[in-house]
Amino acid sequence: MLDILYGVLVGxxxxxxGSPAFLAEVVIGGLAAGLxxxxxxxxxxxxxxxxxxxxxxxxxxxxxxxxxxxxxxERGAPLVLALxxxxxxxxxxxxxIERVVLRPLVNQEQIILFMATIGLNFFLEGFGELVWGSxxxxxxxxxxxxxxxxxxxxxxxxxxxxxITAAVLVAVMAVFxxxxxxxxxxxxxxxxxxxxLSIGIPLNTIWIVVWSAAxxxxxxxxxxxxxxxxxxxxxxxxxxxxxxxxILGGFESVPGAIVxxxxxxxxxxxxxVYWGPLVGGAxxxxxxxxxxxxxxxxxxQGLFGERIIERV
Amino acid sequence: MREPTTPPPVASATPLxxxxxxxxxxxxxxxxxxxxxxxxxxxxxxxxxPNGAGKTTLLNVISGFYHPTAGRIRFEGRDRTRLxxxxxxxxxxxxxxxxVALFKGMSVLDNIMTGRLLKMRGSFLWEALYWGPAMRQELxxxxxxERIIDFLEIEAIRKAGAGTLPYGLQxxxxxxxxxxxxxxxxxxxxxxxxxxxxxxxxxxxxxLGVNDEFGTTIALIEHDMSVVMDISDxxxxxxxxxxxxxxxxxxxxxxxxxxxxxxxxxxx
Numbered sequence: 001m002l003d004i005l006y007g008v009l010v011g012x013x014x015x016x017x018g019s020p021a022f023l024a025e026v027v028i029g030g031l032a033a034g035l036x037x038x039x040x041x042x043x044x045x046x047x048x049x050x051x052x053x054x055x056x057x058x059x060x061x062x063x064x065x066x067x068x069x070x071x072x073x074e075r076g077a078p079l080v081l082a083l084x085x086x087x088x089x090x091x092x093x094x095x096x097i098e099r100v101v102l103r104p105l106v107n108q109e110q111i112i113l114f115m116a117t118i119g120l121n122f123f124l125e126g127f128g129e130l131v132w133g134s135x136x137x138x139x140x141x142x143x144x145x146x147x148x149x150x151x152x153x154x155x156x157x158x159x160x161x162x163x164i165t166a167a168v169l170v171a172v173m174a175v176f177x178x179x180x181x182x183x184x185x186x187x188x189x190x191x192x193x194x195x196x197l198s199i200g201i202p203l204n205t206i207w208i209v210v211w212s213a214a215x216x217x218x219x220x221x222x223x224x225x226x227x228x229x230x231x232x233x234x235x236x237x238x239x240x241x242x243x244x245x246x247i248l249g250g251f252e253s254v255p256g257a258i259v260x261x262x263x264x265x266x267x268x269x270x271x272x273v274y275w276g277p278l279v280g281g282a283x284x285x286x287x288x289x290x291x292x293x294x295x296x297x298x299x300x301q302g303l304f305g306e307r308i309i310e311r312v
Numbered sequence: 313m314r315e316p317t318t319p320p321p322v323a324s325a326t327p328l329x330x331x332x333x334x335x336x337x338x339x340x341x342x343x344x345x346x347x348x349x350x351x352x353x354x355x356x357x358x359x360x361x362p363n364g365a366g367k368t369t370l371l372n373v374i375s376g377f378y379h380p381t382a383g384r385i386r387f388e389g390r391d392r393t394r395l396x397x398x399x400x401x402x403x404x405x406x407x408x409x410x411x412v413a414l415f416k417g418m419s420v421l422d423n424i425m426t427g428r429l430l431k432m433r434g435s436f437l438w439e440a441l442y443w444g445p446a447m448r449q450e451l452x453x454x455x456x457x458e459r460i461i462d463f464l465e466i467e468a469i470r471k472a473g474a475g476t477l478p479y480g481l482q483x484x485x486x487x488x489x490x491x492x493x494x495x496x497x498x499x500x501x502x503x504x505x506x507x508x509x510x511x512x513x514x515x516x517x518x519x520l521g522v523n524d525e526f527g528t529t530i531a532l533i534e535h536d537m538s539v540v541m542d543i544s545d546x547x548x549x550x551x552x553x554x555x556x557x558x559x560x561x562x563x564x565x566x567x568x569x570x571x572x573x574x575x576x577x578x579x580x
Contacts, residue, residue: 181432188415188426195413198375199493200401200430 012274025154026269032159034265035166036224040238041245041257042170043217046177048251050210051102052190053113057121059239061215064128065090066222066231070139071132079141083219090215098207106193106203125236134233139226162224169220173213174254186210190252244292250302259303264288326389328353328497328529329374334383336369336553343369345553346383351497356523356530358540358561361550362573367533368410370550371499374531375407376400387497402430406495408486410502410533416475420485423474424460427492428453457492463525464488464518480511484518491522498522500532504539512536516543541565549573 016023040062047055055061068089072082101116147154177183188196189206197203225235241264249260272284295302327350336344344366351357359367372378374385376397384393387403395403406427415423432449461470464484469477474485483503490498503519504512520543522528534540540547540561547564549557551573557564564570 181429184422184426185429187418187422188429191415191417192413194377194409195415196426197377197397198401198407198409198413199427199489200398201426202398 007278008275015274021151026273027266028155029159030266030269031262032156032163032265033269034262035163035170035258036221036261037238037241037245037264038170038258038261039166039217039221039224040242041249041261042173042254043214043221044239044242044246045249045251045254045257046173046210046214046217049177049190049254050186050206051113052110053117054110054251055120055214056114056117057124058214058218058242059236060121060124060128061090061093061218062222062225062238063231063233063236064093064124064222065215065219066139066226066235067128067132067137069219069223070137070226070231073139074137086219087216090219091212094208094211094215097211098204102207103204125233136230136232137226139223139231141223141227158227162228165220165224169217170254170258173217174258177254182206182209241288244288246302247292248295248302250304253302253304256302256304264291267291326386327351328355328388329531330384330386331370331374332384332386334370334373334380334385336366336373336378337381342553344373344380347550347553347555348383349548349555349558351529351531353529354523354527355545356519356532356543358544358547359531359533359550360535360537360540360547360564360570361556364552365550365573366553367550368501369553371407371501371531371533374400375405375499401493404494404496405499406490406493406497407499408483408490408501408503410505412479412482412486414474414482414486414489416473418474419470420466420472420474420477420488421457421461421470423485424457424488424492425453427489428457430493460488460491463521464491465514480507483507483515487515487518487522491526491528494526495528498528498530500530502533502535504534504536512539519543537565 040058043058043061044055047053047058065086069082069086072085073079077085097120101120102113105113105116144157146158147156149155177186185196185201185206188199188201189203193203221238222231222235225238229235245257245260245264247260248263249256249258268284268287271287272281276283329351331347331349333346333348334344335342335346347366347370359370361367369378373380376395376399379394384391386392387405392400392403415426418426431453461467464487466481466484466488469481469485474482477485487500487503490500500519504515507515516539519530519532523530532544544561546559547557547561548555549564549567549570551569556569556573557567559567
């Protein structure tokens, strides 16, 4: 009994203290992975804020963006051109989604919009494979997947670039949507479609803006994850990793998505390395969900979510 | 308080709003049947009628939420039959809803500020930095909103969450948000429903005050006949989607068709 307590409470901490450089590496790796989760979660938050809908298709949008980019490069387009074209494609996609899916369903229940995004998910998955093929593709953006040393700590170039890009993108989005009048319009649209229309907010424009932004986020996430593990179907599954991030951070909070992502990223790496061996490893895959479950019990609205006030 | 941006036209010129032979049909239901009416500048017009008479449909058609199946609508002399709600808002028509459509997750102040969105201009970059012209603009809008808050006597609740307020106050905040847009025409869908006598008196005072001080033209749907008689310049009565009376309050009250519609007549 004591052995178990020692193994859970004391042993891992002793290991951490024993090798600070290794601990730093683990934490850095966790932060890098965490920022990538944040990036995916941000896509969810943007759409949730503006349409009050949980976009089930966000993960597939990441896959679709990466597929489009790789597909264009395979056909000989240089990186920059392919990137611009992919952005145009995601913009067109946002436009089409507004026209075909959101506009006919205005003022419907959340659950109906949610179901619509499930449909969108399957459509995009099939459409992407139809156009670009379903084999695993390599994405080379010219950044080597190698490491260098800083103060005795290994840092991966690709992860570092991804982290910086994600941080910049997240910061820009956060400022844009929190501080400009679009931010206030967004919150209004998410709260009540009808009322938003009556005060002159062009619902359709707002939706196109937001879905385009989510598309842009999907491109960046797609490039970063794709460069690391290849562009393949499993890319769409990182959306599942965004779920615990959202539960932790709160569905409508941009800072929440960032902090939640970092906590999950660092948490699962630490858990894997230090506590994993106790149960034979592979904690990383489910640790985030257990953390999210625990969080749901204590603070269901998330760290930064709007407080749920029920008038009785 | 409000500086008119264009000189008011001669009184005899075109009415502010013209509804011309407008019909709305939902499947088998004829919600509005060739309704024609005019609303002049500065008027307070009450729209009355039994439940299902088409009053809210009429308001929805004017504010662009529904489009008429037939007929035309002109605002300030220009045809705008098929405009969408946000275009209508940009023209200067604001409205409130029968079942209070506030942004429940936002504070009272933020709710009213959203009413100013159409008035905000300028660069997003400045706004993002909250610096220079953007900050001055935000402050100017804040000042205007504070004046409306004073006017409607809701200073004490400006930081409260809109969803936590009692119903009567929510209706008042909704009115404040509509006023924040500085509308030319204000459409109120049952502004006094579910209020007690005291709240109703307050609301009457505010409606008359808005009309007086801002020169806002007001069309409202109301069931309480004593309120209608007190505040309106003109009353329009609807029944089964048709207009059955249009005139001074005392005329309409005495109208036989209106009495029949309300009390019911046996057509045996």
